[in-house]
Amino acid sequence: MQLQGTGRRLFWLSIAFIVSALVCLPFADLQLHAVDPWLELSHIAWGMITPSFAHLTINELLQALGHTVAFALLAVVISVPLGVVFAMLFRFRVVRWAMASIRAVHEIFWGLLFMQIFGLSATTGLLAILIPYTGVFAKVFAEIFEQQSQLPTQSMSPKAGALSRYVYGLIPQSYGAMAGYVRYRFECALRSSAILGFIGLPTLGFFLESSFKQGDYSEAAGVFWLFLLLIATVRYWLKPRFWWLYALAAIWLLPESPTVYGSTVWQFFSQDIWPSAFLRGDLTASLSWLDKQFWQVAWPAIGTTLVITQLALVLTGILTVLMYPLATKVIVVNAIRLPSRFLILFLRSMPELMLAFIFLLLFGPSAIPAIIALAFHNAGLIVFLLSNASEADAKEHATQAFAKRALDRYVYQELPRRYTAFLAFLFYRWEVILRESAIMGILGIATLGFYVDSAFEDIRFDRAFFLILITALLNIVVDSVSRSVRQRAGLTTANLAVR
Template identity: 60%
Template structure:
């Protein structure tokens, strides 16, 4: 009994600390509202949402095909790489590389590769493949570590590590691996779509264009198509058909122009480093880094952290409020409607939510916080709803609101915190890229540096973003252990 009480107090104090941290962030975050007529614009968006229309089906199908192609091929390539690196996860260098590559958002990878490969298939594939390899490496290593060690003891010790894993731990973890890869494919579809915001010919490119031009019926057609795509994954993503899909995906990719190796070498060895460093002037190099840090990196890093903390806490509030609507045990026959709402919330990328909210509230941090909280709250709410339906039932269980407040929520709360802390690093990465839409986070200065052809500054700011994500990931991992809910994860 004392252990249960201490665990409850621990979770309570942890939740209270995060709530206080969000309240402390409020006065310093850029949450200004700008003069506008949001209700009129919201009415136009709502009308477009219920009257979707697209007059060029071929363009729509091409964008859909390329969105799927980038996601599918990137996942198919990153899964085996993740398995191999997960087997070697006991090496510190592998852990550091995996942490570094997954800490940089796909859009930042895309902006980097676009300077070398242009708006090509290579850019889109690498932008998703590289961070996803880091994610798969970490998650697969955790899955392997949780498997029973006894089958491995029956394998001769002289066998190589890969052989032992191939016959013992990998087969044991296969079910969990398959489930997680399917989930990550859904995430890859969202990543592929938002790469259109930097010019790649996926659904996001046409969506951004439609919203900017006020063609909300066209934007709605794209969104509805994307929702249907996500909702029907379990029907069309059959293992036997994946080889066929992969061959078709190769032909759907946009053409990649030939690229001289000298240009790649020039970019890696000269373009991304300040001239003072290349000239060996260490004093001028230190001054350059100090100036960029004080003028751009630190202010935008602070704003990114403030918005992340607000979005994290609001995500938790939304998840706790919406999850019962997706659980048959809590709402009964109304479950399909609740599941539909959760599908829209979790399937719509944060960038798309933010784009709409920026039209309504102006270019401040408020749209970013709301967009991040709505998407991640829907995702965590969907996962909690699934766990809610798996709870054992007794004839004397309370009903209605009492069942939600006194039975299911207390049971799910440790896992809920684990889900939330797993999403912390993701919310931080998404907060950073909100700068591409004009919010004063790290992404704003990174995008501006690329536009000014200041690759050295952009690369330094991306390194700052990566270091910040690695730090937050380390803190979130410790907090999951403190909450006693490490096994609830795998949501990276």
């Protein structure tokens, strides 16, 4: 009876989110512009199978590769211990709010913010990644600590402080889960580092965007295959025992940073990002400014961002259900599984912004490129996690398939087993999809990121900062709703690598 109740609850939850996507459809810009997608797609496909570095020197490629790895590695090396410290303090509400606020702002927005102070420098690249990653690590580590047994800490001396309980009790138990999550997050940091090239930082993303804009798809393919090779081989060259050696090498690889004076930083954060009426103490003018910025700029952008998020979330679920059976040997043979796994590697390794840029060339400037890019990337990640769990269970428990036909095994055996985890993974990604929807504005799509980028270009730092705060608050709200939905529906998963 309990199983029937759970199944019914999950069924209606799925229906509710499909309906929410249908409600969003009339408000989405799904117009196809006058482009020839098949001709452009054929050019891109030819470029993908004929990669070239004709216009790039070996030195330029190695520098971009080194900067991509250096930004990611140092950001993770710095943010992990900070995350551990804040995770130990996560019981305090002010810490939870602070961590939620910094992780709610996308790395691109942090990069645009710090670029106004430090320029296109190593400082900008590092801060843009390590600040939100500190918030992510703090939250995930705190959740990992909560899952551990309290017996070791209860057996300690009553005089032992909170620090001792973590150092000698919780952290040793959590080390395996924490190390696994750090490895996963480093892959994410590589993607974040790469897409910082879209705003001008000297990573692989800079050459990828430049090549695509110039229509040199062979060169873009060369850069992309290099990046994909970097992601695919992380497990082979990233050895935890050599992290200190990697960190030293990363410091040496960093690009030069200009001298920045404290007065410049102080002026930016104390004056430049605040409305002049606020600095004058003019309350009436300040409220008028806020009213104008919210209703004329932020509100339409919030609507577009939420519509794209909801459509991408539901499309992610549909694509996951369709692709998952092709990626696990429990259902299909290796002749089908191996190319499917390569496709999944491609989708989860390709940053959403890069995928959206490709679809933008195919379908023109609308919400379609953003929705498809977000759905394919997140579906690739969730399929990867589900298929790994499926194969691990089959190996550990020697699960016997009761049906000979692959379709029957999927519909009657695997899908019911994985459906709870599938929904849990999907709702864990809800907040992430919202963050990525916001930055799609960098490509000209009218989300919050479009107005943030425009404000920085117009040197309207007050408007840019206001919109970044709106983006952060929106992410916090969606994260809270997602967490509430998961708790009410009983959607839990031990695999935290989905965040």
